[in-house]
Amino acid sequence: MIGIECRALTKKFMKGETTITPLDSLDLVIEPGSFLALMGPSGSGKTTLLNLIAGIDRPTSGELLVDGLDIAHLSRSRLARWRAEKVGYIFQLYHLVPVLTAYENVELPLLIHPLSRKERHARVQRALELAGIADRHDHYPRQLSGGQEQRVAIARAIVADPPLLLADEPTGDLDRESSTAILKLLRKLSEDLGKTLLVVTHDIATTDYAQATLHLEKGRLVTEPGEEQRHA
Amino acid sequence: MPDLLRVLPLIAKQIRRRPLRSALTLCGIAVAMFLHSTIDAMRDGVERATRVTAEDSVLVVYRENRYCPFTSRLPQYYGDRIEAIDGVARAIPMKIKVSNCRASLDVVTFRGAPPEQFVELYVPDLEIIAGSVDAWLRRSDAALVGEALATRRRVVVGDRLDAAGITVTVAGIIRSDEPQDENVAYTHLSFLQETSQRGGTGGVVTQFQVKVTDPTRMEEVARAIDAEFARDPDPTATRPEKAFVAAAASDVIEIVEFASWLGRAALIAVFALIANSIALAVRDRVREHAILETVGFTPARIAGLIVIEGSLLGLVGGGVGALGSLLLLRQRPSIGMEGLTVEFTAQPGAILLGLFLAVALGLAAGLLPAIRAARRPIAGSFRAV
Numbered sequence: 001m002i003g004i005e006c007r008a009l010t011k012k013f014m015k016g017e018t019t020i021t022p023l024d025s026l027d028l029v030i031e032p033g034s035f036l037a038l039m040g041p042s043g044s045g046k047t048t049l050l051n052l053i054a055g056i057d058r059p060t061s062g063e064l065l066v067d068g069l070d071i072a073h074l075s076r077s078r079l080a081r082w083r084a085e086k087v088g089y090i091f092q093l094y095h096l097v098p099v100l101t102a103y104e105n106v107e108l109p110l111l112i113h114p115l116s117r118k119e120r121h122a123r124v125q126r127a128l129e130l131a132g133i134a135d136r137h138d139h140y141p142r143q144l145s146g147g148q149e150q151r152v153a154i155a156r157a158i159v160a161d162p163p164l165l166l167a168d169e170p171t172g173d174l175d176r177e178s179s180t181a182i183l184k185l186l187r188k189l190s191e192d193l194g195k196t197l198l199v200v201t202h203d204i205a206t207t208d209y210a211q212a213t214l215h216l217e218k219g220r221l222v223t224e225p226g227e228e229q230r231h232a
Numbered sequence: 233m234p235d236l237l238r239v240l241p242l243i244a245k246q247i248r249r250r251p252l253r254s255a256l257t258l259c260g261i262a263v264a265m266f267l268h269s270t271i272d273a274m275r276d277g278v279e280r281a282t283r284v285t286a287e288d289s290v291l292v293v294y295r296e297n298r299y300c301p302f303t304s305r306l307p308q309y310y311g312d313r314i315e316a317i318d319g320v321a322r323a324i325p326m327k328i329k330v331s332n333c334r335a336s337l338d339v340v341t342f343r344g345a346p347p348e349q350f351v352e353l354y355v356p357d358l359e360i361i362a363g364s365v366d367a368w369l370r371r372s373d374a375a376l377v378g379e380a381l382a383t384r385r386r387v388v389v390g391d392r393l394d395a396a397g398i399t400v401t402v403a404g405i406i407r408s409d410e411p412q413d414e415n416v417a418y419t420h421l422s423f424l425q426e427t428s429q430r431g432g433t434g435g436v437v438t439q440f441q442v443k444v445t446d447p448t449r450m451e452e453v454a455r456a457i458d459a460e461f462a463r464d465p466d467p468t469a470t471r472p473e474k475a476f477v478a479a480a481a482s483d484v485i486e487i488v489e490f491a492s493w494l495g496r497a498a499l500i501a502v503f504a505l506i507a508n509s510i511a512l513a514v515r516d517r518v519r520e521h522a523i524l525e526t527v528g529f530t531p532a533r534i535a536g537l538i539v540i541e542g543s544l545l546g547l548v549g550g551g552v553g554a555l556g557s558l559l560l561l562r563q564r565p566s567i568g569m570e571g572l573t574v575e576f577t578a579q580p581g582a583i584l585l586g587l588f589l590a591v592a593l594g595l596a597a598g599l600l601p602a603i604r605a606a607r608r609p610i611a612g613s614f615r616a617v
Contacts, residue, residue: 057609057611076530080533083528084528084529089526095523097523099249100245104241108523111242160527160528
């Protein structure tokens with residue numbers, strides 16, 4: 001299990017002449033094994049925070065410790081290797097590779113691991129079964145519904161068995177029925193596999209499945225009176 | 233290497249992703265490499281036919297200021313005088329009759345030589361792959377036909393070969409390292425003299441093939457021969473056999489030299505085609521490269537995928553082009569001019585070099601798009617498309 005600690009985490013970028021600050025000196029501790037929902041209006045910095053934790057974006061200042069490692073100062077290559085071991089990322093729009101079948105999409109993260117074809121097959125099969133999409137393994141993304149695509153994306157995120165799962169609005173493009181199924185699946189992954197799970201969402205229903213909900217506004221955490229910034 | 237094997241199916245799928253674009257790119261590379269390999273073979277053929285080496289020991293005595301077998305006429309008795317010159321081992325009179333005096337892809341050259349001298353000096357260097365020398369000796373209208381000519385004209389032993397108004401019976405098929413022997417029909421000298429309409433009958437030959445005793449004295453002997461006949465009604469011009477080919481084929485050599493620039497341009501075309509295809513592909517896949525990096529592929533590994541894709545295009549397209557060139561060159565095409573032949577054959581080394589170049593160009597063409605893809609920020613890439 002993996003914990004996260006942000007200290008005065010700030011992200012700024014220029015848009016024309018204007019400085020945008022999606023994250024403003026954020027302090028946050030996420031306990032290992034927790035399932036948190038991260039909510040807030042558009043532009044509040046939710047996705048930026050998720051990207052920083054995943055190491056696919058870099059903070060302007062502050063510290064970001066994931067499993068005790070300050071990832072803000074890792075090189076891009078080291079970050080990629082770190083992600084391969086530690087992070088599974090689930091996108092709102094699934095981002096499957098269209099020329100690959102569901103099986104091949106799930107297999108992608110394993111291609112950089114020194115595994116035999118047999119070992120890869122066993123892992124992919126298990127991930128597809130956990131995500132409940134094993135029967136569509138030979139389908140291409142265009143042959144799948146949105147919910148099915150998201151299941152494939154989840155299988156891809158868990159296939160390398162990373163301790164940290166990050167999901168950016170995983171139900172944002174799905175109907176209610178599919179959303180519920182995906183949220184149940186995420187909670188199952190958190191409970192059964194002990195993953196630390198952080199889900200960015202606009203969907204209030206997600207809070208029913210998460211252990212706690214964080215609210216971001218203008219790049220800062222909004223806390224209720226008496227609530228600490230230590231979660232789950 | 234195991235890394236590469238794991239990602240090869242992914243690269244292959246990416247190439248097949250845009251079948252029309254990939255097919256057109258591969259087609260262009262194949263055509264360019266076909267041109268390059270074929271032109272390379274032409275250049276090599278010219279070089280082999282015209283480069284005088286230290287082992288060469290044959291001089292050709294031709295009529296001075298004549299460049300075509302139709303107009304080079306020398307008295308046959310010159311042979312005895314040539315053989316009397318110091319440094320000459322043997323002088324073989326030869327009558328040459330060609331179906332076409334100009335440069336052509338299908339010239340049939342008849343060479344008439346005295347049978348005994350021919351058997352003594354030429355046959356040891358020839359491989360008789362069908363028929364026999366005995367059959368050739370027995371029959372006055374017999375011909376020993378070069379393998380390339382026999383293949384081109386589809387004749388076998390016992391067939392009649394008809395060209396330039398002369399009909400011979402094929403008594404044997406010969407194989408030789410010398411292009412001149414591969415594209416010629418050797419007949420008895422007297423037969424060719426009698427059947428030639430021009431040049432008269434008997435006593436007149438086209439040239440002498442002179443074997444020297446010491447290859448280091450080629451130039452000295454050539455000068456002595458020309459000096460011997462300088463005041464005769466038919467003065468001579470004597471050169472090493474390959475220098476003679478070079479002089480006779482100078483037009484063709486210039487054309488081939490020019491064509492070699494086309495071959496180089498073909499390589500540039502390969503580079504441009506692959507670079508264009510890869511650049512378009514990388515632009516299409518900005519988001520996918522971001523996905524790959526998100527799941528753990530390092531930027532170097534992503535760049536590697538792109539570069540390998542370029543190399544694969546080069547390998548497959550170059551391979552098809554080289555194969556096409558090989559198939560063409562298996563027919564042993566040749567250009568004949570003035571009764572001489574420049575043959576174009578496939579050189580495995582040149583074909584392999586061409587393939588290597590195609591792969592290297594593919595690699596180089598993929599490099600810049602690969603570096604760009606590897607440097608693109610991940611988060612921005614998801615928003616870019």
